[in-house]
Amino acid sequence: EAEVAQSPRYKITEKSQAVAFWCDPISGHATLYWYRQILGQGPELLVQFQDESVVDDSQLPKDRFSAERLKGVDSTLKIQPAELGDSAMYLCASSLGTAEAFFGQGTRLTVV
Amino acid sequence: GENVEQHPSTLSVQEGDSAVIKCTYSDSASNYFPWYKQELGKRPQLIIDIRSNVGEKKDQRIAVTLNKTAKHFSLHITETQPEDSAVYFCAARGAGSYQLTFGKGTKLSVIP
Numbered sequence: 001e002a003e004v005a006q007s008p009r010y011k012i013t014e015k016s017q018a019v020a021f022w023c024d025p026i027s028g029h030a031t032l033y034w035y036r037q038i039l040g041q042g043p044e045l046l047v048q049f050q051d052e053s054v055v056d057d058s059q060l061p062k063d064r065f066s067a068e069r070l071k072g073v074d075s076t077l078k079i080q081p082a083e084l085g086d087s088a089m090y091l092c093a094s095s096l097g098t099a100e101a102f103f104g105q106g107t108r109l110t111v112v
Numbered sequence: 113g114e115n116v117e118q119h120p121s122t123l124s125v126q127e128g129d130s131a132v133i134k135c136t137y138s139d140s141a142s143n144y145f146p147w148y149k150q151e152l153g154k155r156p157q158l159i160i161d162i163r164s165n166v167g168e169k170k171d172q173r174i175a176v177t178l179n180k181t182a183k184h185f186s187l188h189i190t191e192t193q194p195e196d197s198a199v200y201f202c203a204a205r206g207a208g209s210y211q212l213t214f215g216k217g218t219k220l221s222v223i224p
Binding site for chain 1: 161
């Protein structure tokens with residue numbers, strides 16, 4: 001069964017350092033989402049891509065966060081510099097048009 | 113943008129009883145409403161979804177109802193089992209945007 005792949009699974013970084021997460025969506029899925037999930041809360045959308053184009057990044061803290069999907073396939077989310085409040089689960093999801101969204105296992109980020 | 117409210121935040125039921133989780137949404141143009149189950153430390157997984165042209169959908173012990181006029185939808189789980197214990201998230205997708213907005217989640221505990 002095809003899955004959304006994310007790496008790393010866990011990341012511990014010191015505040016003010018840079019950190020990057022990688023996501024490989026299910027093959028053929030044009031829509032890719034990055035969500036942040038704080039413990040005990042629902043996923044919050046950070047950025048949404050349609051192929052290589054950003055269609056929604058209104059909730060992305062652009063002073064420190066960036067995301068790219070250069071060839072319209074895999075994607076990278078970067079934080080620089082990381083802050084203590086960035087500790088959370090970062091989830092990537094993909095979908096084919098208006099069909100269901102499939103989530104990856106996520107990257108658990110801890111900023112110390 | 114879309115706003116999704118979910119109630120209750122926690123729910124405890126006896127094994128065999130029914131559980132109902134309710135969500136409301138703000139964007140009358142939303143047309144897709146999925147429900148995800150997230151077990152501790154795992155990715156959210158789709159359990160059932162409904163589109164705006166349908167009022168009710170059922171899959172074994174799980175059913176979802178949609179009231180477009182009132183802009184609310186509900187998840188019904190009958191004959192609950194301990195393995196139903198998890199956090200459940202509702203979501204809504206706006207027409208044409210593909211953006212998926214989540215509720216804050218309901219922690220369901222099924223007591224044996």
